Amino acid sequence: MASSSSLTLSQALLARAISSHGSAQPSDHRVSLSALSIPTFSGLKSASPRASTSCRRLPTRSTRNHQVRSAAVETIGTAAETSLVEKSVNTIRFLAIDAVEKANSGHPGLPMGCAPMGHILYDEVMRYNPKNPYWFNRDRFVLSAGHGCMLQYALLHLAGYDSVREDDLKNFRQWESRTPGHPENFETPGVEVTTGPLGQGIANAVGLALAEKHLAARFNKPDNEIIDHYTYVILGDGCQMEGIANEACSLAGHWGLGKLIAFYDDNHISIDGDTEIAFTESVDKRFEGLGWHVIWVKNGNTGYDEIRAAIKEAKAVKDKPTLIKVTTTIGYGSPNKANSYSVHGSALGAKEVDATRKNLGWPYEPFHVPEDVKGHWSRHVPQGAALEAEWNAKFSAYEKNYKEEAAELKSIITGELPAGWEKALPTYTPESPADATRNLSQQNLNALVKVLPGLLGGSADLASSNMTLLKMFGDFQKDTPEERNVRFGVREHGMGAICNGIALHSPGLIPYCATFFVFTDYMRAAIRISALSQARVIYVMTHDSIGLGEDGPTHQPIEHLASFRAMPNVLMLRPADGNETAGAYKGVEKGGYIISDNSSGNNPDVILIGTGSELEIAVKAADELRKEGKAVRVVSLVSWELFDEQSDAYKESVFPSAVTARVSIEAGSTFGWGKIVGSKGKAIGIDRFGASAPAGRIYKEFGLTPEAVIAAAKELC
């Protein structure tokens, strides 16, 4: 079977995914599918694995940001009197305390400790428009220590975001509220990414900052710096301990992301107690090693000027990201619980809330925002509108002077793809020379990148195996940030989370990333957040079975197909290495389809089902069985998720319920196949770990052969 047409499968799906991305569906809250691409790989035909790409169905995103308007302001204005600042900071603290208390669930400690830096960021430093959370040139903020989300909700509330009104604060952590227990971009406009699992947020922030640096380098002109915003992040001790944070921060240093400013909430407390019990490294020294500029704010509780000076210094360092270590007291203000783990993750309790009110001199009712605080913050709505208007004017000028670039940039901002982009895709016929699908995948990526201004990505140090290099571009590097090949190094987890940040920076940025399929184990938490947060990341995962041969069981995925089929919102495709016909396009759009059949009346003696490389085995078995007079149907089940979505009639036409003689073959766990083959059928697969040997030998030893399929079929019919 020529593998040429198998690429067209993934090609068709890629097209589908990108189309649905282009058509934004503002308020579609159904569970949309992420896409995880699974390569085909012909273990039987050659030792060199082939890959094929595919992609997620793209997430929905508000259209509010699709309009490009005009404006620009230089600063947010000067700081308030210190007494008013303190009052604002205490407002933030008590909004958090009160919301957690009402929910009787949540994390008051971080908001109480980080309220000062939070206030300064949202009130004095950050540029945003509360009435359009999607204004393109906004500064991005990520709360990597996502459990402290009441900090962000309080700030969004004060700043005038419609997504967090008083009622929302009162519904903190309740069913269908816009204030869930951890920040979720898909629930709360103003929240950029989904955090909570520690370390993800700082890595997302690296992705956001990468996106800014990349776009600025591509589109800014000497007379018009149309892209110019910062990425701010707050992370805690927990984030600092996670390996993913080190991976992402190593890359941030390498890339010199000067507009990434991270606040490290250095409060010395984690859930198990003082960080002394498990975390005594010098974070400062480590970050210096990672190529960051490091500043220490010793008094994060009341040292407002210290915090301001640190931000000023950070902004002055343009070639390095900055870590501002801010020493704070967790639960600051609580007389009996501050500086202890007990204030981390539980409500203070009525008595301690009272004590804290007394201690901080806070006479107000729960959820009350004092009028002077409200008045002070109220300027952000008009200022935000002015900022956006000014920027929109700037964009109009840009559009006049740089028509072509403006069109590209607009496409990235809105997510609307250039008309006719799909014509750029290569077309294949059965006469096209056979090739490894990973090579075909690379042809497609290289074709797409010519017409998709937002496509960029790379591999975790396996570019030459995953075949993901974009030939017309160089490497995205510190001094060449306009390029589109991203070199992630051997940092799978960081890669996934960085791609989430890129995807969520702009509707038109479409990041892809790649490694061997088995190493999804290293990045599973990031892939899960891609799916959950509707970030349209394309995962090109090659070397998808024992077929990779000699590297052995540590490198051979077994349970991975099943494990991603079970994960919500992931659209997984395992295109076959086969002589698919042009008609297969339609079939594959349905996830599963009949590729050959010598029966009549929708009543074959047996149905053989394969995916990926193993479809070829099913076809060989069918040939033999037919010689013996059997009526055999062969079905390719490229994507279970897509097949599941089809009508009952279509499903019945492929798998008639009367036909219980069904044999599946796939070089992976049989877990889950029971649903397809039924209790009377047989699933041939691998329910043990792999082995180190040439691929053909392993297939044979593990019984993944036409003979095994024939024997199983004969037992059933």
Add this chain to the structure above:
Amino acid sequence: MASSSSLTLSQALLARAISSHGSAQPSDHRVSLSALSIPTFSGLKSASPRASTSCRRLPTRSTRNHQVRSAAVETIGTAAETSLVEKSVNTIRFLAIDAVEKANSGHPGLPMGCAPMGHILYDEVMRYNPKNPYWFNRDRFVLSAGHGCMLQYALLHLAGYDSVREDDLKNFRQWESRTPGHPENFETPGVEVTTGPLGQGIANAVGLALAEKHLAARFNKPDNEIIDHYTYVILGDGCQMEGIANEACSLAGHWGLGKLIAFYDDNHISIDGDTEIAFTESVDKRFEGLGWHVIWVKNGNTGYDEIRAAIKEAKAVKDKPTLIKVTTTIGYGSPNKANSYSVHGSALGAKEVDATRKNLGWPYEPFHVPEDVKGHWSRHVPQGAALEAEWNAKFSAYEKNYKEEAAELKSIITGELPAGWEKALPTYTPESPADATRNLSQQNLNALVKVLPGLLGGSADLASSNMTLLKMFGDFQKDTPEERNVRFGVREHGMGAICNGIALHSPGLIPYCATFFVFTDYMRAAIRISALSQARVIYVMTHDSIGLGEDGPTHQPIEHLASFRAMPNVLMLRPADGNETAGAYKGVEKGGYIISDNSSGNNPDVILIGTGSELEIAVKAADELRKEGKAVRVVSLVSWELFDEQSDAYKESVFPSAVTARVSIEAGSTFGWGKIVGSKGKAIGIDRFGASAPAGRIYKEFGLTPEAVIAAAKELC
């Protein structure tokens, strides 16, 4: 339903697992089961999650190490003449070159670059007995850069290990050879742990060094330092980039593991080319930040004395682990491929092999070990025997003077558990007060630790949620290494891999570790290696569903049960929160059993199946259905893996094939349930992400209710 008896379930299984560990099965190569513990959690009854522990069926390990004999030598002897050293180093290089060439697959670059440090370690520094790879007090060596395994195979071969003879080298990467494509402890005696997935090995090494420090602190006496060995590791740029390495090394620094000596093969090349493209951090500075002693060997290619001096210096630093950065040339000796990615992962090719032979002045046939090299290395067999004999004499003396400690230590060394240990377990009756299973789990751990000298472990900063503290012990810390509560910090991935190292240090060390179930995503690669490498790690994973409520979808596992059921060698248990009877023990040993039934003749109208918290829902539904006259069977399916192992007759007695009306309920993905409920049954579960709200509300909104089960059952019968 009282939850008291559900603990007895996991208790029974824990007993089973530990028993089977005690009975070593030297050459049982069947796929053995790992154990992953899944907590029960009653989302409907209270908001506080409960956990329960359970554990893996324990791996087999050669009994060769079960005999404690006598001996001790202080040094391995002096170095050979430099010319002979160079010849030995070139022997190592060419064994690697030749094996990769014959297999036409593999990684020659690392062995060629690291041969000098490899030679010095195995020939001059390490203390081991080639004829007993399991001699307890041996120095441990881990090749974290596992792709370079031909380095280790060549060294084991020269040292006289029976596991790697010339034929084994010639069968490199072939079916059933003892020289697989990456080091596998279960295939090759002399290999301590299974590496290849980058970063795992250095984390395993931290676990090995932890074990040594712990045991030395517990058992050494002023007059008899019975435990005294080093852990050496070689890691490359790839390992250094992985987050897991940073997690584990941060802990190694925190714990002051002075006998951990890591060689960082600083060759500036990774698969995608020069490390300049993705890895420009200062590793030295980072490791200083992590609390390590750092030494730089500038000439790792020929600077033998530099390497020797570095090791001497490292040994002199007793309160910190040491990183020796050894700058090498990948593929050293290959005139056209050295210092390039092309020598990393492919055979050199006949022409370049010839050129390398010429370049290094190597006139020998493939796989030839020159006589003088052979002669030089031959002393390791008698020296190793003497080392072990001397140590065994030391142990005899120890046994005489410290009888009790010697018995404990022997149990750790051999894996034979103290007689009658199982009597220490608490017993529960239906009258026992109901309690959260995570609390019951803690009671069991605390009972077991009194009788199991090798039980130790902890949580990734969730000890008070996972309920894993051992009350009679303090924390394992730098200055209190004799204690058994390990504080891993928020480092799930490092935790898992460190536990693998602990487990594989001694047959009687039984590590456990814990976090929320959803965060297995962070440590999945390490769990997979637990399963693959037959490391008997107990995973206590609590908060196993949407039942954790308000923390929301980032914290609520959905696909995780399915994803581990699909992983080979994992024994997963999800004990029910129910009023199990004493007879349930036996049932649970079978993985699934009937908990109630009002039908006769093995012919119920409908079978309701539940696991964990949802068993209670099934029971409530059954009560209602029976009131309406239905014959209803309720089945608890605690462990799919155990149930799968039962006889067909037993399975038929639980799930008669004639009864197709089956309804399952589980607060997780329905993926995989098709096999149990059949094509005519119905699986109730959750095939979307969770939500942030109180648990009861989510259960109701997601349709995990008795009413839903009743409705489904009525449709079917």
